[in-house]
Amino acid sequence: MEIITSIKQLQHKSISWIRQGKSIGFVPTMGYLHEGHEALMKKARQENDIVILSIFVNPLQFGENEDLDSYPRDEEHDRKVAEENEVDVIFFPSVDSMYPKRLSLELSVVRRADVLCGKSRPGHFDGVVTVLAKLFNIIHPTRVYFGMKDAQQIAVVDALIEDFNYPIDLVAVPTVREEDGLAKSSRNVNLFDQERVGAPSIHQALQYGRQLVENGEKSKSELIKKVRQFLENKSHGNIDYIELLAYPKLELIEFIDQQVILAVAVYYQKARLIDNVVFNEKGDKTLG
Amino acid sequence: MEIITSIKQLQHKSISWIRQGKSIGFVPTMGYLHEGHEALMKKARQENDIVILSIFVNPLQFGENEDLDSYPRDEEHDRKVAEENEVDVIFFPSVDSMYPKRLSLELSVVRRADVLCGKSRPGHFDGVVTVLAKLFNIIHPTRVYFGMKDAQQIAVVDALIEDFNYPIDLVAVPTVREEDGLAKSSRNVNLFDQERVGAPSIHQALQYGRQLVENGEKSKSELIKKVRQFLENKSHGNIDYIELLAYPKLELIEFIDQQVILAVAVYYQKARLIDNVVFNEKGDKTLG
Structure with missing residues (x-):
């Protein structure tokens, strides 16, 4: 080398x-x-x-x-x-x-x-x-x-x-994850212990959102509201954004009728973490 | 081919x-x-x-x-x-x-x-x-x-x-020219006959400007004033700009103490022609 x-x-x-x-x-x-x-x-x-x-x-x-x-x-x-x-x-x-x-x-x-x-x-x-x-x-x-x-x-x-x-x-x-689901990132070392405990909830929230679609949720605003509640309860960080967009064009949509990305960013004290999942209108994971 | x-x-x-x-x-x-x-x-x-x-x-x-x-x-x-x-x-x-x-x-x-x-x-x-x-x-x-x-x-x-x-x-x-000095351009065909007669004055004006420097002119504003008079009398077009700048950085200068470009653009009825000459502080042509 x-x-x-x-x-x-x-x-x-x-x-x-x-x-x-x-x-x-x-x-x-x-x-x-x-x-x-x-x-x-x-x-x-x-x-x-x-x-x-x-x-x-x-x-x-x-x-x-x-x-x-x-x-x-x-x-x-x-x-x-x-x-x-x-x-x-x-x-x-x-x-x-x-x-x-x-x-x-x-x-x-x-x-x-x-x-x-x-x-x-x-x-x-x-x-x-x-x-x-x-x-x-x-x-x-x-x-x-x-x-x-x-x-x-x-x-x-x-x-x-x-x-x-x-x-x-x-x-x-595809994203590589820790055992508990947290996406690998150079910034993970900047998490305080308590923050690290809550951080896997980011991945969980994305899975939860995908499952809502699998179970029939079609409204973007409803989905985001529920994912936000989930994250606020568990993440120990401040949510920067939770967004759902058409993928890969990243265009705004109201109803989930095509491949979409559900993406999250959370601020911690010394780090900002991001994660996402890409799935189709049935909630089948396609990327991420 | x-x-x-x-x-x-x-x-x-x-x-x-x-x-x-x-x-x-x-x-x-x-x-x-x-x-x-x-x-x-x-x-x-x-x-x-x-x-x-x-x-x-x-x-x-x-x-x-x-x-x-x-x-x-x-x-x-x-x-x-x-x-x-x-x-x-x-x-x-x-x-x-x-x-x-x-x-x-x-x-x-x-x-x-x-x-x-x-x-x-x-x-x-x-x-x-x-x-x-x-x-x-x-x-x-x-x-x-x-x-x-x-x-x-x-x-x-x-x-x-x-x-x-x-x-x-x-x-x-280097710029290729007609016999009378007019720079070759695809836009030359759009000149009316009378405009074509005046167009070589663009090149002449640039040569005149360069000679002024050869003869000791150091002031940008003086030089441009004289070149403008020359062009207004002869070109049969409307002057878009006459400018003198450091070359190749194209930075504004007041006095001619380095390599410069003297550049001209003239509007005709159906064409806009450009030309330039690059010379040093002694008025020796270096490019163009």
Whole structure:
């Protein structure tokens, strides 16, 4: 396994792999790798000749009052995890090399971004697509891997690839969970003990919502009201949003007559957790 | 020579050329090819294994009151010119295939775009960089060729390539002119006879401005005043702008103490013509 920090060096390497006819699987991360990331690496390893993992805590996708400085980092651990998962290259660029000066161009997400996490994190997805467009042009991946936990991110990356004709396959990998159902996240370490006890209720609330539909609930507002009651009783956090939208278009609906995403975000004292489930109009889980 | 209209088909072809280790020279145009374009094709032919010419009148870079509908087209002629210049592929996509639905993302130019043509054509360069980002992802060029007549376009494409890490060399080719100095342009055919007689004064005015600096003029405002008088007397058109800026950063300056661009745009009844010259603080022409 090689650790590359230079953009030019990786760019040359990627082009030479492409010239050799090799497929490149790309797993973009912000580091502090957990089993969720491992699932992405394993899938990429199965499907590609070369696997590139990027570790870059992208300042552009953090808001002013967000957790850029407290975002957890552990290079030694990340290197070990990547090596165990047979990653070929860790791309570990500096902020200065990725953003050497103020950008003259701005890439922004004008659809699919004003709901869910985009609502409370203005500019977040602009930062995500900007860094991904850069990484795509550096790495030229055949396939790119994202976890379904960030379902909105997947919808937005899907738009980036489609709108700008990137010849890249987007692979959505199911969310990896703790034994008690809590979705794996780098931010889980920031939970206080009591918060950690309540956090699995996020997943439970989503399952409860899905079951309501399975049992015949068709009204979005009724569903959300019940899921909110469930979460308020159990989560030990402050609900940021509970939303139900058509998926993957992320459009508003009133009645559940198509594939939808039920998504939740909860604020804890030092962390904000998200989770979701995607199901059809019968309540059959389809993704998440 | 092959004419390709399908995005997917060209994308596959380009990737297979890259796999064969071939360099790709890309000449993006809106068609109605003239000697200016031929200079680009010839240069691309010299420097690359494969030459791809795109012909696409990009609606995104035209304003509401601009000449999208009257923009001249002549496919038969273009095909002949491309063939004579040993182009390998003409990429000739439809508007529907390039923009199958409303974009979810927007790419905009926030620096270098609020001067010169950007000032009177809001959104123009956003449209230019959007279609170029798409074309870059379809064609994966080694080198891309632009004429210096659109000096601001070159500055903006330079920013696109740098900000988004495209591994592409930007090649600026000197402006090709008629015998009387008028810069070649697809829009020249829209000039009325009397306008055509006055149009070479645009180039003369730029030369006059450069000579003023050669003769010791250092003040931007003095220079522009004199060039304006010259043009008002001779051009038979309405001056859109006469501007002098640092080049290539396109920043405002008061005194001529570095490389600058002197640029002019003139409105005629059915055309708007642009031209420029780039020179240093001594008045020595360096580009254009």
